[in-house]
Amino acid sequence: MNPKYSMKKFPLSVLKFGGLMSLLLTSLSANAALTHRYSFNDSVSSTNAVDSVGGATGNLYPGASYPGDGTVQLDGNSGYVYLPNDIISNYTSFAFEVWTTPAANATWARLFDFGINQGGPGTGGAGGTGGNGVSWTYVCFADGAGLYHGDLNSATGESIILGPSPAVGVLHHIVFTEDAAAHTAALFDNGVQVSFEANFTITPQAVGHTFNDYIGRSQWPDPYYNGSIDEFRIYNNAQTPVQVEADYESGSSITNASPGSLAGIQFGSSGNTLLGAIISPSVVATYSGLTNKVNITTIPGITYSSDNTNIISFGADGNFHATALGAATLHATYQSQSAALTVTVNPQPLVLQHRYSFDGQPGDTDIPDSVGGLDGTLVNGSSTSTLTGTGQLTLDGNASSAYVSLPSGILPTLTNATFEVWVNFSGGPVWQELYSFGTNNGSAGIDYTALIPHNGANGKLRWGINEGGEVDIDGPSELATNTEVCVTVSYNFAGQTASIYVNGRKVGSGAESKALYTIPDVDNYFGRSQFSSDPYFQGSIDEIRIYSGAASDLQVAVDSAAGPSNIVASPGALGSVTVSGPSSVDAHGLGSSVFVTANFANVSNVDVTTQATITCSDSSVATIVNGNVVPQNAGAATITASYGGVTGVLPVTVVDANSWPSLLHHYAFHDPAGSSTIADSVGNINGTLEGQASLNGTQLVMPTPNPVSAPNGMPTANSGWVMFPSNEGLVTTLPNEASFEIWVIWSGGPVWQEMFDFGQGGTPGFSLGGGQYIMICPYDGANGLLRAEWDQNPAYDVTLQGPALQAGVLSQVIYTHDQDRQLDKLYRNGVLVASAPNTALWSAFPDTDNWMARDEWQDPMFQGAYSDFRIWNGALTSGQVANLYTSGPGTVAGPSLQISPSGSHITLTWPANASGFTLQSSASLSSPNWTAVGGTPTVVNGLNVLTVPLSPIDTFYRLKD
Numbered sequence: 001m002n003p004k005y006s007m008k009k010f011p012l013s014v015l016k017f018g019g020l021m022s023l024l025l026t027s028l029s030a031n032a033a034l035t036h037r038y039s040f041n042d043s044v045s046s047t048n049a050v051d052s053v054g055g056a057t058g059n060l061y062p063g064a065s066y067p068g069d070g071t072v073q074l075d076g077n078s079g080y081v082y083l084p085n086d087i088i089s090n091y092t093s094f095a096f097e098v099w100t101t102p103a104a105n106a107t108w109a110r111l112f113d114f115g116i117n118q119g120g121p122g123t124g125g126a127g128g129t130g131g132n133g134v135s136w137t138y139v140c141f142a143d144g145a146g147l148y149h150g151d152l153n154s155a156t157g158e159s160i161i162l163g164p165s166p167a168v169g170v171l172h173h174i175v176f177t178e179d180a181a182a183h184t185a186a187l188f189d190n191g192v193q194v195s196f197e198a199n200f201t202i203t204p205q206a207v208g209h210t211f212n213d214y215i216g217r218s219q220w221p222d223p224y225y226n227g228s229i230d231e232f233r234i235y236n237n238a239q240t241p242v243q244v245e246a247d248y249e250s251g252s253s254i255t256n257a258s259p260g261s262l263a264g265i266q267f268g269s270s271g272n273t274l275l276g277a278i279i280s281p282s283v284v285a286t287y288s289g290l291t292n293k294v295n296i297t298t299i300p301g302i303t304y305s306s307d308n309t310n311i312i313s314f315g316a317d318g319n320f321h322a323t324a325l326g327a328a329t330l331h332a333t334y335q336s337q338s339a340a341l342t343v344t345v346n347p348q349p350l351v352l353q354h355r356y357s358f359d360g361q362p363g364d365t366d367i368p369d370s371v372g373g374l375d376g377t378l379v380n381g382s383s384t385s386t387l388t389g390t391g392q393l394t395l396d397g398n399a400s401s402a403y404v405s406l407p408s409g410i411l412p413t414l415t416n417a418t419f420e421v422w423v424n425f426s427g428g429p430v431w432q433e434l435y436s437f438g439t440n441n442g443s444a445g446i447d448y449t450a451l452i453p454h455n456g457a458n459g460k461l462r463w464g465i466n467e468g469g470e471v472d473i474d475g476p477s478e479l480a481t482n483t484e485v486c487v488t489v490s491y492n493f494a495g496q497t498a499s500i501y502v503n504g505r506k507v508g509s510g511a512e513s514k515a516l517y518t519i520p521d522v523d524n525y526f527g528r529s530q531f532s533s534d535p536y537f538q539g540s541i542d543e544i545r546i547y548s549g550a551a552s553d554l555q556v557a558v559d560s561a562a563g564p565s566n567i568v569a570s571p572g573a574l575g576s577v578t579v580s581g582p583s584s585v586d587a588h589g590l591g592s593s594v595f596v597t598a599n600f601a602n603v604s605n606v607d608v609t610t611q612a613t614i615t616c617s618d619s620s621v622a623t624i625v626n627g628n629v630v631p632q633n634a635g636a637a638t639i640t641a642s643y644g645g646v647t648g649v650l651p652v653t654v655v656d657a658n659s660w661p662s663l664l665h666h667y668a669f670h671d672p673a674g675s676s677t678i679a680d681s682v683g684n685i686n687g688t689l690e691g692q693a694s695l696n697g698t699q700l701v702m703p704t705p706n707p708v709s710a711p712n713g714m715p716t717a718n719s720g721w722v723m724f725p726s727n728e729g730l731v732t733t734l735p736n737e738a739s740f741e742i743w744v745i746w747s748g749g750p751v752w753q754e755m756f757d758f759g760q761g762g763t764p765g766f767s768l769g770g771g772q773y774i775m776i777c778p779y780d781g782a783n784g785l786l787r788a789e790w791d792q793n794p795a796y797d798v799t800l801q802g803p804a805l806q807a808g809v810l811s812q813v814i815y816t817h818d819q820d821r822q823l824d825k826l827y828r829n830g831v832l833v834a835s836a837p838n839t840a841l842w843s844a845f846p847d848t849d850n851w852m853a854r855d856e857w858q859d860p861m862f863q864g865a866y867s868d869f870r871i872w873n874g875a876l877t878s879g880q881v882a883n884l885y886t887s888g889p890g891t892v893a894g895p896s897l898q899i900s901p902s903g904s905h906i907t908l909t910w911p912a913n914a915s916g917f918t919l920q921s922s923a924s925l926s927s928p929n930w931t932a933v934g935g936t937p938t939v940v941n942g943l944n945v946l947t948v949p950l951s952p953i954d955t956f957y958r959l960k961d
Contacts, residue, residue, distance in 0.1 A: 034255055036087065036234040038215075039074040048217075049081045054234075058083035061610050063224065064216065072215075076104060076226025076334025080125070080217035086215045088114060088137065090233060091204040092180035095239040096139065099230040099252040101171045104140040106223035111174070112232075113138035114210045116221040124219045132217030133642075135207045140218075141165050150176045150187055152202040156251025159202040159852045163187040163195030171230070173248040178203065179238040186241075186298070189356035193241050193249035196298050198318065221928075242287065247296045265296065265334055267341035272414075274348045276550065278497030279312070279320035283332045283339060299556055302334040308940065311345055321495075348416055348492075350549035352567070356526075357543055358393040362386050367393070367404050367526075367649065372546075376406040376526065388540070391565070395527045397428055397538030403528035410437050411449070411521040416550040419463075419489045423541035423563040427481040430456035432537045433529040435488075435544065438466075438522045445530030445929035447519045451489065453537075461507070463489045463500055465514040473498050475508040479835045484542060486560040491516070492550035499553075504560030504607040506553060553611050576610070577648040579641045581629060585622065587656035587877045587942075588737075588818060590835055591630040596641040596648065612643040620879060620896070621654050630832070632879030633896070634911050634942030653941050660735065660895060660914040661874030665730070668868055669700040678722060683871075685730050687852065693720035699865040702853045704747045706861035713766030719861055721854035723757075731774070731847040732760045736819040737875035738842065741812065742776065743868040748807030751781035752859035755813070756869075760846040761856035762793070770856040772845055776813055777855075777862075778805035786833070788815045788826045796840055800826035802833025810867060812885050817842070818875040825875075829883030897959050907947045910959055912939045915961040919946065925956055933957070 004938045005414065036054040044066045049058035063079025064072055074080060088094060098111060115136030117124050124133070136153050143149040148163040166172045167190050175188035185200035186193050215232060216225035231252035241248075243260050250257035268282035281304055284293040296302060308328035315321050320330060322345040332339045340548060354372040364387050367376035377570040378385075378393070385395050385402030395402050421434060431452065438448025447467045455462040455472075463481045464472030474694055479487065479502070488501040491512060498512035526544065527537035543564035551559070556569070562568045581594040596612040597605045614624045621635035629639060641648050665683040673695050678687040689695070692703040702720045709715050724730055742755055757771030772792045780787035785801040805811045805828075814827040817838065824838040852869070853862035868889035876884070880893075887893035895914040900907045908919065919937075920930040937944035 004524075004614040005937070027935070033236050034233060035236045036232075038081075038232040039070065039252075040229065040231070041070050042066050044068045049083070050085075055245075056084045056087050058213075058215070067228075070230040071230045073228050074216040074225050075115045076106065076109070076224050077223060078125075078127075080224060081215035082122070083114075083213040083215065085211045085213065086209060088204040088236075089208060089210055091236050093178055093236070093238045094174060094204060095177035095233075095235040097231075097233040097235070097239070097244075097247060098174045099171065100174060100227055101230075102141055102166060102168050102225075102227040104226045105165055105225060107142050107144060108140055108218065108222040109142070109225045109349055110216065110218040110222065111139045111225055112215045112216065114204075114213040115207065115219045116209065116211055124212060124214070124221070125217045126221055126223050131221075135210070136219050137204050137207055137210075138176070138218070140222075148187055148189070150185060152204065152207055154202050154208065157202055159185065159197070159200045159887050161187055161188070161197040161200060162183045173244075175239060175244050175247075175334045177235075177239045177244075182300075188244045188248075191245040191292060193244075193295055193298070200885060209475055233633070240299055241296055242285070242294050242299065245290055245292060246287075249290055249292065249410075258289055259287040259294075261287065262335055262337055263288055265332060265337045265339045265358065267330065267332065267339050268295075269330070269341060269343070271342060271343050272346060273322050274349035274418075274494055274496070275322055275325060275345055276348065276492045277322045277345075278317075278496060279322065279330075279343070280495060280868070281318075281320060281330070281332065285334065285335070285337070293691065296334060300335065302332060305331045307331065310463070312343060315493055325373060348494075348549045350418065350551055350555060352545060353413060353548050354410065354546040355544070357391060357564075358387055358541060359391050360387040362388045367406075374409055375405050376404040379403055379405050380556075392540045392542050393526075394540045396889075397432070397536045399538075401536050403536055404526035406437075406526070407589040408520075408522045408524060410524055410546065411516045411519050411621055412518045414548055415493045416548065417489075417491045417493070417516055418489075418545075418547040418549065418551040418556075419451065419548075420543070420545040420551075420559055421487045422484060422544075423453075423479075423487060424478045424484045424540045424542070425453045425481050426539040428538050429530065429535045430454050430459070431531075431534040433525070433527075433534065434537055434541075435526050436528065436530050437519070437521045437524045438530055439522050440530040443532045446784060448523075448530045449516060449519065450530070451487065453539075461487070461500060461502070463498070465512065465516065465519075467514045467519055469514075470549060471510075471512050471514055473500055473508050473510045473512060475500050475502065484540075486564075488560070490551045490553065490555045490556060495550075501553075501556045501560070504557035506556075506577050506610050509646075519703075554608070555605045557608060558600075558603055558612075562603050568603050571603050571606065571858070574644045575601065575647055576597055577608075577641060577643050577646045579614075579639055579648040579650040580760050581639065581650055581652070583651065584653050584655055585629055585631045586821075587631045587634055587654050587879070588658065588821060588823075588875055589631065590823070591622075591625070591626050593630045594639060594641070594650065596643060598643055598646075608643050609641075612641045614639065614641045616640075616652075622652060630878060631931050632860075632882070634913065636941035655914055655942055656877065656911065658874055658913060659750070659910060660916065661739065661869055661876055661880065663892065663917070664738070664873045665864075665869075665871040666892070667700075667870075669866060670698065671695050673697050685724060685728050687722040687724045689720075690718045690723050691715055692718060693853065695724055699745075700852075701865045702861070704861050704863040705749060706753070706853065706863040709767040709858050709859050710763045710832060711858075713761075713763065713858065714767035715767075715854060715861065719854075720949070722852035724850035724852075726848040726850065729847070730850050731842050731845045733844040734817075734871070735873055736842075737817070737873075739814055739816040739872040739874065739876045740774075740776070741814045741868070741870040741872065741884065742877075743812050743866065744778070744805070744809065744862075745810050745867065746778045746805045746807055746862075747864040748865050750860040751777075751779050751784070752855075752857070753777055753779070753862040754853070754855035756852045756861065757851075757860050758847055759791075759849045759856070760851045764848050767854065767856055767858050771933075773849075773856055774815075774817075774845070776815060778811075778813075786813065786826070786828055788813075788824075788834075790817070790824065790838060790840060798836050798838045798840070800823060800824060800834035800836055802826055802828045812880050812889070814876060814884070816875040817941050820877075823875075827878075827881045830882040832881075847924065894961060897957060899957060901950065902947075905947050906950050906952050907945060908933075908937075908957060909943045909945050912937075912944045914944075915957065917961050919957065920960050921955050921957050923951075923953055923955055928956075930958065930960065 461475030
């Protein structure tokens with residue numbers, strides 16, 4: 001038996017220090033402190049293992065013997081060396097250095113194991129007693145995966161480092177070392193660092209007390225070590241690669257061998273790489289006293305940099321990243337030496353490996369691969385699962401359970417890869433798989449990659465790799481049904497990223513580190529899952545292409561535009577760029593998508609929306625967010641898209657047909673301290689302070705903490721809240737479009753505090769369970785998010801979520817409900833964070849339980865301070881919300897007024913729907929005399945436009961309601 005462990009790769013890890021990235025593993029002395037040395041020069045009759053440095057002499061147990069050649073022989077059956085307790089228990093950093101010849105590498109046999117187990121002192125090992133290990137520090141040469149394995153386990157966690165197993169029958173110089181300050185560890189074999197772990201945190205000190213300090217025996221019922229050991233050393237500090245190499249070359253008889261002086265360093269990396277590649281640095285050093293060069297890539301004090309970070313940059317992960325085409329010179333500096341390497345970043349070659357065009361006739365079962373020769377076979381074909389004769393394959397799902405079986409050999413040739421599919425998905429049950437390449441056990445997938453049009457976890461398009469764990473990339477929604485689309489996956493294994501595209505546009509991307517070429521692909525399918533319980537695919541497939549190499553965004557878009565019958569190797573010269581989208585946008589809507597298409601010499605209508613730079617000429621009218629025109633305020637603007645040095649434009653008008661919003665209720669909390677009510681300065685529905693709620697002249701303050709209601713559903717004596725009168729229409733009489741604006745300083749604390757809750761509890765008047773309500777809480781208990789909810793339990797629930805409020809910071813939250821457009825929006829600090837359709841009506845709410853700081857459930861009550869609370873007649877636009885946020889809680893911002901000089905005149909513009917406002921002017925602000933400005937404005941693009949002569953004296957203008 002052995003502890004479970006996770007297979008790990010061996011990445012470098014770095015810390016950022018100024019402008020350079022340095023592998024600061026810690027400051028080490030030139031030589032680690034040797035604390036114990038066992039040279040096994042004892043007489044053949046001895047049963048002692050003498051420690052010539054630390055005096056911690058051990059004992060040989062039967063099966064361990066001295067053949068008289070300066071080694072101890074362990075027989076692999078029962079022999080081991082028992083060292084004194086706690087021999088390394090006070091160490092943080094350490095190094096074990098061993099010269100040994102393994103006669104066999106039995107699985108989990110320990111070269112050494114210092115720890116404790118369940119049976120107590122002297123237990124463990126194959127055939128022994130004691131059960132399982134509890135804590136340990138060990139090295140074995142063949143773990144359950146056949147790997148060289150260093151391991152520390154304590155009550156607080158486990159750290160593991162893995163490397164290639166040392167060969168049997170050969171003398172090895174083995175080093176296992178940890179640097180506690182840098183949280184790093186390394187394994188060496190014959191002077192060569194074979195593994196480096198950058199997140200190694202458990203130390204012998206953390207492992208603690210040990211009473212079974214064994215050489216050749218495990219804490220577990222594992223095999224004993226079989227081989228001879230010439231020298232066994234323990235250090236209470238980490239060893240550097242340089243010292244390890246010096247010891248290796250000097251041999252087991254010499255300690256503290258000198259490497260000599262550093263003569264030079266050089267890169268061992270290639271001078272060419274591919275776009276998107278991650279380049280792990282490799283630097284070797286030459287020393288005057290050493291024969292071999294030393295890999296000092298991870299040595300303390302080495303620094304790395306690039307002279308052109310736009311092409312190759314050095315990242316926080318300890319690697320160089322090739323991010324653009326061109327050349328850059330990489331630099332490494334260590335002590336007085338430096339090295340440089342010029343690396344050219346080349347485009348990734350994209351090579352078509354397999355192409356399935358489904359050109360056969362109805363009834364055919366052969367599915368030819370016209371490029372790679374890996375022909376498939378249609379299995380369970382029927383009249384509704386057949387080739388059409390016009391270049392498509394139709395599949396009817398579970399009606400016939402038809403699919404295409406493919407031979408193995410698709411994945412082993414792929415590192416970077418691109419999968420392109422033209423498909424018409426018919427919908428149906430979740431977990432259908434369009435293609436799946438890998439292996440299964442007859443009922444469940446083992447290792448595979450698959451494209452899923454509609455996954456059952458979150459209902460979205462999904463591509464992923466399962467190989468010792470699954471990593472998935474999702475699209476924004478399920479794949480469109482009953483229309484042919486091109487779905488592409490581009491996987492850049494070198495860059496550890498993958499992207500999904502639909503009709504040439506990127507719709508999802510993320511990190512992906514699992515390799516395709518290591519997946520055994522004996523079960524390769526079109527239209528079938530690796531899991532027998534999943535449904536078969538239903539729809540039609542027009543074309544499937546598989547490339548080696550990761551296609552660029554442009555190439556994906558070109559292929560999609562060219563269609564399933566054409567392969568365009570090069571788009572040719574760029575001719576023009578076209579911007580399409582709405583010419584008119586509702587100021588109260590969600591905005592509309594902009595499409596940017598490029599026309600090249602060899603292909604037209606290529607979607608380059610996500611690759612183009614899209615701007616709006618007037619951000620007060622509209623903004624561009626993720627390729628969408630997001631309306632702000634009424635007015636006109638021009639959308640400009642630039643791609644490849646060519647531009648296109650789209651004029652857009654934002655229209656606001658609503659009246660300018662006005663206040664229905666306003667609670668400014670300027671009531672005198674000690675008052676028992678909060679005044680509604682507009683609508684005359686005042687609130688009553690309850691419990692420990694108080695006013696300080698500028699704010700409404702709730703106690704911190706503000707306890708959960710008592711079991712009877714009523715607040716406790718220490719609670720504070722505000723109650724509004726019931727049945728006065730606070731909610732039910734709201735107009736079709738209304739907005740709640742609230743300004744708070746949340747004090748933090750438990751989840752599910754609600755800033756307000758209007759409606760009626762399941763038990764009216766009591767906090768015993770929700771009935772019907774609208775509420776906002778700063779930090780919910782479901783996702784840790786800001787939450788606004790319209791809940792007419794149990795029939796109807798609309799939830800909007802955004803980033804949680806920051807405790808101790810003044811925040812604005814606005815919730816708008818638009819019955820005319822059946823649309824709700826949630827804003828946080830002036831920014832739209834969520835929207836959702838909502839068909840419910842204000843009039844459907846009973847408003848008998850209208851509270852601030854209290855809700856209908858037995859949740860913690862809101863703790864913090866309210867600075868302003870407004871209820872608006874009208875669904876505020878994004879621009880109006882942003883303006884209110886800029887103005888703050890002390891000001892009720894009105895429509896903006898813009899003034900533009902032109903020669904001897906000035907032009908004033910303001911929203912045309914601000915009908916309740918009068919344009920006024922004054923020659924002074926210190927002693928103002930505001931008078932109405934004469935003239936009749938002209939309405940242009942939803943704005944009042946008025947041109948007046950330029951006055952010879954200073955003149956100030958305002959809009960007054």
